[in-house]
Amino acid sequence: MLPNHSKFIIRILALCLCTFILSGCFGSLSKRPPAYGSIVEAFYVCEEKKLLVGGVWGKGPIRKFGLEDDSCWRNEWKELNRNEFKELATKWYGKNWANETPYWTRQSN
Numbered sequence: 001m002l003p004n005h006s007k008f009i010i011r012i013l014a015l016c017l018c019t020f021i022l023s024g025c026f027g028s029l030s031k032r033p034p035a036y037g038s039i040v041e042a043f044y045v046c047e048e049k050k051l052l053v054g055g056v057w058g059k060g061p062i063r064k065f066g067l068e069d070d071s072c073w074r075n076e077w078k079e080l081n082r083n084e085f086k087e088l089a090t091k092w093y094g095k096n097w098a099n100e101t102p103y104w105t106r107q108s109n
Contacts, residue, residue, distance in 0.1 A: 038058060040057050040058065041082070043081065043082055043085035046071075046072035046078075047076075049072055050092050051065065051067070051072055052085060054080070055103075056103075063089070065093045083107065086104070
């Protein structure tokens with residue numbers, strides 16, 4: 001039989017493990033593109049609902065195409081490069097990039 005302090009430590013470790021597992025499960029259920037805490041250039045597509053979101057996160061500019069960007073699950077969003085994002089926006093939404101700011105008109109490498 002384990003001493004009382006050993007049982008307490010095992011219970012604390014089990015509680016920590018359960019908390020870690022549950023936070024990972026519920027964190028992946030969010031319906032939005034992946035979030036960034038810093039300034040990052042990133043572009044995402046949810047192909048099933050034809051949603052596009054991209055630009056410079058944390059600073060701007062950001063462009064969104066489609067009805068609502070929270071209608072896709074987090075695991076449905078796929079990352080794209082800038083040119084793929086612009087091509088899909090033109091194909092799906094008829095976006096003309098010629099009249100945009102220089103950030104959007106330049107081509108990425």
